[in-house]
Amino acid sequence: MKNHAKLIKNRKSTRDYKSVPVAEEKLEVLIDFFHQGKRLIPEIEMEIILFREGASVFEKLKGIAGYNGIMIEAPHYIVIASEVKEGYIENTGFVGENVILKAVDEEIDTCWITFEDSHDIKNALELKTDKEVTGIIAVGYGMDKKKILHGVDTGGNYSKADMRVIEDNTSFRYAIEEIVYYKEWGTPIDNMVLEERGLAEAFAFLRLAPSTQNLQPWKFVLKDSMIVLTIKDRKEISLKEEKMDAGIVMLSFYLLASETLYEPHWYLGNPLEEEKIPTDYRVVGWCKL
Numbered sequence: 001m002k003n004h005a006k007l008i009k010n011r012k013s014t015r016d017y018k019s020v021p022v023a024e025e026k027l028e029v030l031i032d033f034f035h036q037g038k039r040l041i042p043e044i045e046m047e048i049i050l051f052r053e054g055a056s057v058f059e060k061l062k063g064i065a066g067y068n069g070i071m072i073e074a075p076h077y078i079v080i081a082s083e084v085k086e087g088y089i090e091n092t093g094f095v096g097e098n099v100i101l102k103a104v105d106e107e108i109d110t111c112w113i114t115f116e117d118s119h120d121i122k123n124a125l126e127l128k129t130d131k132e133v134t135g136i137i138a139v140g141y142g143m144d145k146k147k148i149l150h151g152v153d154t155g156g157n158y159s160k161a162d163m164r165v166i167e168d169n170t171s172f173r174y175a176i177e178e179i180v181y182y183k184e185w186g187t188p189i190d191n192m193v194l195e196e197r198g199l200a201e202a203f204a205f206l207r208l209a210p211s212t213q214n215l216q217p218w219k220f221v222l223k224d225s226m227i228v229l230t231i232k233d234r235k236e237i238s239l240k241e242e243k244m245d246a247g248i249v250m251l252s253f254y255l256l257a258s259e260t261l262y263e264p265h266w267y268l269g270n271p272l273e274e275e276k277i278p279t280d281y282r283v284v285g286w287c288k289l
């Protein structure tokens with residue numbers, strides 16, 4: 001198994017942390033990686049703010065960050081702030097997920113933490129930045145037993161989802177044929193086609209990318225030497241969360257394809273204007289195959 005595939009496989013969202021701090025040098029590794037790592041849109045200016053003392057952050061963000069305001073208690077937090085430009089949320093998901101995978105490499109546990117409003121976070125944490133807060137990540141060492149997310153909407157098939165959760169001790173994921181279409185919307189891809197194109201392994205691991213409420217809102221269409229990413233508009237989550245999920249899955253594809261096939265470049269926009277895509281799906285971007 002290639003390195004990035006291994007990191008993606010080993011990553012899990014951690015919600016319970018030991019009260020053991022991460023060594024300063026290791027935290028610095030993550031900060032340096034943020035500054036040097038690949039970006040989806042390099043022109044967008046970003047900042048990383050590391051909160052070394054997590055306890056006060058936890059108190060301040062209770063009620064305003066986390067699912068239904070349920071904040072995750074961790075020894076440290078990373079806050080990402082960004083200039084507001086076309087694609088800046090996707091860019092945050094892309095860059096932040098790369099830091100998360102670097103953390104896996106350093107055997108540090110993490111979890112993305114959702115929130116609604118940048119102003120609330122800036123006020124609560126008294127941040128002076130002129131940029132918008134776009135991402136929060138809990139950082140630390142997890143308890144040995146991981147909590148996994150139950151009872152999410154997995155296409156109306158709760159019992160099947162829960163069974164898979166128990167079997168794998170990992171969160172439910174859709175099958176490749178459910179998320180990759182071939183030539184036209186709705187036609188499940190045959191794994192042989194992915195094998196022939198050298199993409200089978202990339203998609204097998206890409207499915208493991210994290211997403212808000214584990215909704216895995218992505219579907220891909222392989223068509224005319226392009227791979228096109230679409231995201232489902234869900235009433236349960238905000239547009240910002242959908243864009244984060246899109247950026248995260250774009251990073252996953254970028255890393256996996258780079259190590260097995262070629263270095264893909266993601267373009268934002270819709271190359272499939274003629275295609276009949278359901279109205280509840282949005283084309284985010286595409287890359288050449």
Ligand SMILES: Cc1cc2nc3c(=O)[nH]c(=O)nc-3n(C[C@H](O)[C@H](O)[C@H](O)COP(=O)(O)O)c2cc1C
Pocket residue numbers: 011012013014015065066067072111112113114115149171208209210211212213214241244245248
């Ligand atoms: C943008 C984003 C925001 C998230 N926010 C939260 C959160 O606030 N609380 C939480 O417990 N998990 C959060 N998660 C973690 C997801 O629930 C998790 O990725 C998903 O359930 C799949 O589980 P896994 O990451 O362990 O594979 C978030 C994930 C993403 C991508």
